[in-house]
Each structure stands twice: as C-alpha cells, then as structure tokens.
Amino acid sequence: MTKDPLNAPAQLPPQGAILLIDKAEGWTSHDVVAKSRRALGTRKVGHAGTLDPMATGLLVLGAGPATRLLTHLVGLDKTYTATIRLGIATVTDDREGDTLEVADPAAVAELAADPARIAAAVAELTGDIEQAPSAVSAIKVDGRRAYDRVRAGEQVELKKRPVTIHAFEIGDPTPGVAEEGAHPVIDIEATVRCSSGTYIRALARDLGAALGVGGHLTALRRTDVGPFGVAGAISTEALVEGRIGALAEPAEVATALFPELRLTEAQAVDLGHGKRVEVDPATNPDARLAAAVAPDGRLVGLVEVKKGRTRVVTNFPTPDSAAGEGAA
Structure with missing residues (x-):
C-alpha cells in the first residue's frame, strides 16, 4: 500500500527544531506533544511550559536534539x-x-x-x-x-x-x-x-x-x-493534519535569545569536543550565555564567555551524530 505523502512525518533538520503550536481549548499539553511526535517522526519531543486544557495559545516545543534548548526557554517571560x-x-x-x-x-x-x-x-x-x-x-x-x-x-x-x-x-x-x-x-x-x-x-x-x-x-x-508570538504558531488542527510549515532550527532560536559568538572551523571542532576556546574579548564581551555558531551556520553550543575564554554550558551534536538523535 502506498504511503499517503500528506500524512508522512515532516522532515526534521539534523539538529532538530523548535515548533510553535497554538493550542486549542480542551487539549492537554501532553496531547500536543503526542501529536507532534507523530507529525515529526520522532519520540524525542518536549515542551517549555504547559498550558491547562481550558487555556489556549502558545506552546513552545522542541524536537530531536533541539530539546536541549528547552531548559533555556522555560524561564522566559x-x-x-x-x-x-x-x-x-x-x-x-x-x-x-x-x-x-x-x-x-x-x-x-x-x-x-x-x-x-x-x-x-x-x-x-x-x-x-x-x-x-x-x-x-x-x-x-x-x-x-x-x-x-x-x-x-x-x-x-x-x-x-x-x-x-x-x-x-x-x-x-x-x-x-x-x-x-x-x-x-x-x-x-x-x-x-x-x-x-x-x-x-x-x-x-x-x-x-x-x-x-x-x-x-x-x-x-x-x-x-519571550520573543516567540502565537502569530507565528500553527494550529492544533494543522498539527493533526501534518501541516507543520517552517521549523525553527536551533541556531535561529539561540541567536534570537542570546549574543552570537561566531566561530572559526577549528574553534567549532574544539568546542564541539567540549574544549575551551579563546575569543577576542573586544568583540565578544562577557556573557552568561552566548550562541556559539559554526561557519556553516549550525549551533555548536551555548557557552559562557568570560575574559575571552569560553565554557560549554550546553553542547549540540555534530552533523554526524545528530542524525541518530532524531530517530523515532
């Protein structure tokens, strides 16, 4: 039997994605997570704060490796x-x-x-x-x-x-x-x-x-x-039908929340292995969290920057390892 392409899971980027849902009344946050797992083809889905069934509006979900970002989204206003x-x-x-x-x-x-x-x-x-x-x-x-x-x-x-x-x-x-x-x-x-x-x-x-x-x-x-609005979310009806639309990749979300730290290729490799790297303090001032981004645009990790030195707070998988994380 030929698989219906309209019901096929959305293609999740290698580093996962952040998904915004406009929850309908009567749905639990768990209901939304369960439907998202099916729509995205991965069991690794979490949220950055629940809504009561009576409430409607914005739920921020993370899927695949991007669930690592949720810890830093929960505390947003x-x-x-x-x-x-x-x-x-x-x-x-x-x-x-x-x-x-x-x-x-x-x-x-x-x-x-x-x-x-x-x-x-x-x-x-x-x-x-x-x-x-x-x-x-x-x-x-x-x-x-x-x-x-x-x-x-x-x-x-x-x-x-x-x-x-x-x-x-x-x-x-x-x-x-x-x-x-x-x-x-x-x-x-x-x-x-x-x-x-x-x-x-x-x-x-x-x-x-x-x-x-x-x-x-x-x-x-x-x-x-935080910076995410319900106007950019998809409805629960669209979620059920698999109409996911554009997915926000980790680098896009992290740079909207934190200062961006641009890395060289060598720095990206070292930071990806958990090493501390030296950066120019003149252009990269101290930051409790900064989004460390590789030359190819992927998020290498969230780091603390202090006096021109970095410390990894949350690491993200390399392109080779990310593929396995998002699997169902």
Whole structure:
C-alpha cells in the first residue's frame, strides 16, 4: 500500500527544531506533544511550559536534539490575555471548578460602581509580589501532585513564592449575571506580562480576595513566550493534519535569545569536543550565555564567555551524530 505523502512525518533538520503550536481549548499539553511526535517522526519531543486544557495559545516545543534548548526557554517571560470574573470563587480558580463562595449582590454592585477601587487592587498585584500557586496545580506536596490531593478531598495550601508581574492591564469592568445562576458578577478583560512560574488563575483569585468578592478565570490565552508570538504558531488542527510549515532550527532560536559568538572551523571542532576556546574579548564581551555558531551556520553550543575564554554550558551534536538523535 502506498504511503499517503500528506500524512508522512515532516522532515526534521539534523539538529532538530523548535515548533510553535497554538493550542486549542480542551487539549492537554501532553496531547500536543503526542501529536507532534507523530507529525515529526520522532519520540524525542518536549515542551517549555504547559498550558491547562481550558487555556489556549502558545506552546513552545522542541524536537530531536533541539530539546536541549528547552531548559533555556522555560524561564522566559510570558504574556497572557484573560477574562477575570469577580463575584464568585471556585475550587480551581477557574470556570471548571466547583463554586466555593458567591459574593453578596450588594457588595458586587458597590464594586461595579467604583472601578477605581478595582484599578487600585490591580496596581497592588503588579511588580514583585509573593503568590501562592493554585491548589489545583501540578506542584508536588510530599511526593503527590497538589491536584491529586485536592481531588481526594484534602485541603491544600501551597507556599507563596516570588513572581514578577511586569504589566497587569485591564479594560473597563463589565457588570453582568453569571450563567450558572442569578449571581451578579463583574467581568474584566486583562493582559498580563509576567515572569515564568506565575499562575494567572491565582492572580484572578487574589484580585477577587483583595476586593472582598472572590474571583476566578473564565478564559485564558497565552500570546507570547519571550520573543516567540502565537502569530507565528500553527494550529492544533494543522498539527493533526501534518501541516507543520517552517521549523525553527536551533541556531535561529539561540541567536534570537542570546549574543552570537561566531566561530572559526577549528574553534567549532574544539568546542564541539567540549574544549575551551579563546575569543577576542573586544568583540565578544562577557556573557552568561552566548550562541556559539559554526561557519556553516549550525549551533555548536551555548557557552559562557568570560575574559575571552569560553565554557560549554550546553553542547549540540555534530552533523554526524545528530542524525541518530532524531530517530523515532
């Protein structure tokens, strides 16, 4: 039987690739990884940060040897658009959880008439803050995921951790009535740019708590991860159909994130073997991470540069060894 070329795996470059996916609602991040393995013809696929099934938007995947880059992508700042509903608190801090508390209608009406109070609470949640992650999260507590403990009926309170909310912008509050009953609520469209590790659900929860009415998310979309935008991503529908499009090779991604260190052929060979190489400090200043690129354009590795000397942080396979890494 002749193989359908439309369903054949995409051709993965020798050093692998970074793939941007616009995840649809209802998909888990694991679902996306599984479909990507099939579409790319390799089991070596990972991601640089999950999205809840309710959320949509940008997932950054690495395939083949390029998965080595993911460690350096996980900590990038992220941008989200969200709809925050004030007036109801839920177990999961989003619309999928059971209702925990419903605010007094008079309190919601009073808040709706005072948008400056909402803006002041938003300002208090901007900048460097301490945030307790949502109880229904993948964080482990004594060896078990927090969400497993919550589903088992346990009370879970996670320790606060520092996060940075670079920007928390809101639109005009929109009063309304919750679909699940005659409960007055206030919906707010928000854009949040934040450090890695921030829970937008927890931000909605904390905003509602600060205003005394409770809050949760009804919609969440990730639009940016560092320099990567959802506009450059393919849909999950296209992924299923094998319409991958252009793949970003490691050198392209690394030089978008870090200073570029151009190597001679001899330096590329030495660095590929893990050796330290001498570079001109005048043209290659100290850098915690730099993308070391061979004359042929491939990424040799990520290196630390200090006083004209390099130290390999993450090495990438040579052309000969890379072919075996991407195999299924």
